[in-house]
Amino acid sequence: MPALLTGARLTVELAVLAVGIGLVIGSFAGIARVGAKPAARIISGVYVDFIRGTPLLVQLFLVYFGLPSIIRRPVQPFIAAVAAMSINSGAYVAEIVRAGIQSIDRGQTEAARSLGLTSAQSMRYIIFPQAFRRIIPPLGNEFIALLKDSSLVSVIALEELLRKGQVVITRTFRPFEVYSVIALIYLVMTLFISKLVNWSERKLKTVD
Numbered sequence: 001m002p003a004l005l006t007g008a009r010l011t012v013e014l015a016v017l018a019v020g021i022g023l024v025i026g027s028f029a030g031i032a033r034v035g036a037k038p039a040a041r042i043i044s045g046v047y048v049d050f051i052r053g054t055p056l057l058v059q060l061f062l063v064y065f066g067l068p069s070i071i072r073r074p075v076q077p078f079i080a081a082v083a084a085m086s087i088n089s090g091a092y093v094a095e096i097v098r099a100g101i102q103s104i105d106r107g108q109t110e111a112a113r114s115l116g117l118t119s120a121q122s123m124r125y126i127i128f129p130q131a132f133r134r135i136i137p138p139l140g141n142e143f144i145a146l147l148k149d150s151s152l153v154s155v156i157a158l159e160e161l162l163r164k165g166q167v168v169i170t171r172t173f174r175p176f177e178v179y180s181v182i183a184l185i186y187l188v189m190t191l192f193i194s195k196l197v198n199w200s201e202r203k204l205k206t207v208d
Contacts, residue, residue: 001181007164008185014078014160015147018085019093022146023139025086026093031123033098044094051091057152060084064156081153089146096138100131133204140197144190161185 032044051059064080075083104127112122154163165182169175 003164003168004161004178004181004185007159007161008189010158011147011150011160012189014081014085014150014153015143017082018089018146018150019139019143021082021086022089022093022142025090026095027097027128029090029094030097030101031128033094034101036119048091048094051088052095056084056088056149057155059088060152060156063087077153077156077158080156081150081158085146085150085153088149089142092142092145093139096135096142097131099138100135101127103134104130136204137197137201140193140200144193144197147189147193148186 029044029047032040033048035041060080063084064075064077067080068074101123108126108130109122112126113119117125150160151162153160154166157163159167161182165178169178172178
């Protein structure tokens with residue numbers, strides 16, 4: 001059990017790091033998707049379409065096995081996992097941010113511009129803060145999805161929860177019991193995050 005909890009901690013760390021970095025990437029990409037610059041819209045669109053249209057496992061292999069042949073040095077499993085998961089999360093967060101921005105009434109943008117704010121200032125001070133409150137619930141869902149998808153990094157021998165369980169099975173020869181405990185740990189983690197997201201959603205409605 002201690003080995004599985006150690007793996008669970010690494011799983012949470014991976015998901016938190018990936019969603020945090022993905023939030024930064026996705027915010028820029030999402031704003032670019034609705035921005036006025038055609039080149040930025042095209043680049044962010046290609047990024048979102050490519051990442052959403054290819055499996056996370058392939059992206060992980062590209063970073064872990066493909067990138068070393070270009071940069072001429074190995075990539076550590078943890079860094080490869082965080083990089084692939086962050087890039088993957090960024091594409092999904094970009095769509096969440098885009099939808100959040102487009103849900104804000106256009107009249108607010110026009111009002112901000114009439115007050116003399118530039119397009120960037122309108123986005124920074126008026127639109128994005130409101131959109132961010134609306135995107136917190138879907139961001140919670142993205143966190144849950146990424147937490148479960150993190151089991152894929154076991155294929156590059158990173159000892160997160162699933163990989164730790166596989167190691168335990170080789171020692172105990174009790175796969176049913178071990179995989180059942182792994183499933184329960186994932187369930188507890190996702191239920192906790194769901195409760196946290198629901199609580200945040202209720203708080204935001206109270207603020208509104």
